[in-house]
Amino acid sequence: MSEQLLNSTRRGAVALLEINRPKAKNSLNNELLDAMAAELTALRTDESVLAVVISGADGVFCAGADITAFDEIRAQPLVGAGTGETFWSILEAFPKPVIAAVERFALGGGCELALACDIVIAGEGARFGVPEVKIGAIPGAGGTQRLVKAVGKSKAMAMLLTGDFMTAEQACAAGIVAEVVADGETLAHATAMGQRIAQNSxxxxxxxxxxxxxxxxxxxxxxxxxxxxxxxxxxxxxxxxxxxxxxxxxxxxxxxxx
The missing domain is CATH 1.10.12 (Lyase 2-enoyl-coa Hydratase; Chain  A, domain 2)
Structure with a gap:
């Protein structure tokens, strides 16, 4: 693979996973999801790692799924589609705390990724949204379920049906985000929180x-x-x-x- 899609580093007991598709605003494709699944599988049994932080390269968390992958999905049979273990099920079952450090955009699949993490730290300029209806699709990685549980039916329906975005402050007030910090500081704050968690049992x-x-x-x-x-x-x-x-x-x- 010519492109390193996921950068994995350590800061003490905290593993830092950086999505590295900056030219595509760190959108999610199958190769990236496979790389993230493999990394989480390895970190699950690594006793030296006590927390994980997920961020995006070049100051962007994740602007969504790579919609060019829709053609591949259309080629699959509708009956039984989407079965089997995926990155999302691996993340859902991951036993260690996972913190999302969100800068600029967490849209579509990026918003679903943030929602699937345990804690979200957002830069003040970040935007959250599930705008799939604008392109004739719907969230397919937990967005309709986790968003309702995070913010309640009415706010979730407003986001899902209009495709409108939430600001970081709105997302914090709604319960998606734990803390809003200055732009450019999310990774440092998320890592510091991971290190505080790592001091506990x-x-x-x-x-x-x-x-x-x-x-x-x-x-x-x-x-x-x-x-x-x-x-x-x-x-x-x-x-x-x-x-x-x-x-x-x-x-x-x-x-x-x-």
């Missing part, structure tokens, strides 16, 4: 993420039972004993993820 972080995400799939009663099971697993862990001992001894804990 890796087991507790994985268990709390698992419990929180279960709320999207279960009733309240089922979610509370799931949380209780994870709580007892956490309290019976070596990390919990170390955290308690360190707290009482007024020292920093040394977590092992066990």
């Amino acid at each position: 890796p087991l507790a972080v994985a268990l709390v993420k698992d419990a929180a995400l279960a709320s999207f799939e279960t009733s309240l009663a089922q979610g509370l039972a799931h949380e209780k099971r994870n709580f007892y697993v956490a309290v019976h862990s070596a990390d919990s004993l170390e955290g308690q001992t360190a707290f009482l001894g007024k020292r920093a804990p040394k977590f092992t993820g066990r």
Whole structure:
């Protein structure tokens, strides 16, 4: 492959994944998604990595899917299309925290990517949108589902049906974005947050993420039972004993993820 579609670097215990298709405004194509899937699969079992940050090269997060790929999709049979494990299912099942550092555009597939991450940090000039209806398509990577859960039915429907964009401040007020920072500072802020997360018990972080995400799939009663099971697993862990001992001894804990 002549083009390095994904740059992967480390900042301590934080893995930095940079989408690198700047000439295409970092739009998503199959080759890029395959590269991201392979990287996440490797990072899943890398115990030295405790958080992941996804960003885009050249000051753009991701302007959407590469619409030239629609021709390839049309060539596939409609029945059974879209089955099988994909980058999106790998990201959804990824046990470590994933933070999106969004600059300028998170549109279409880029907005869906941000929504699929656990936390979104946005530059003040960033724009979020799902404008697929403007080209005769609809979101196909979770946009109709995650957007409704993130912002509620009315705001989600307004975005989905008009294709209008949200500013970073609007997205923060609506619940898509956790924090708005100065343009050009999202990667630094997201990395710093990842490093703060990495100071906590890796087991507790994985268990709390698992419990929180279960709320999207279960009733309240089922979610509370799931949380209780994870709580007892956490309290019976070596990390919990170390955290308690360190707290009482007024020292920093040394977590092992066990």
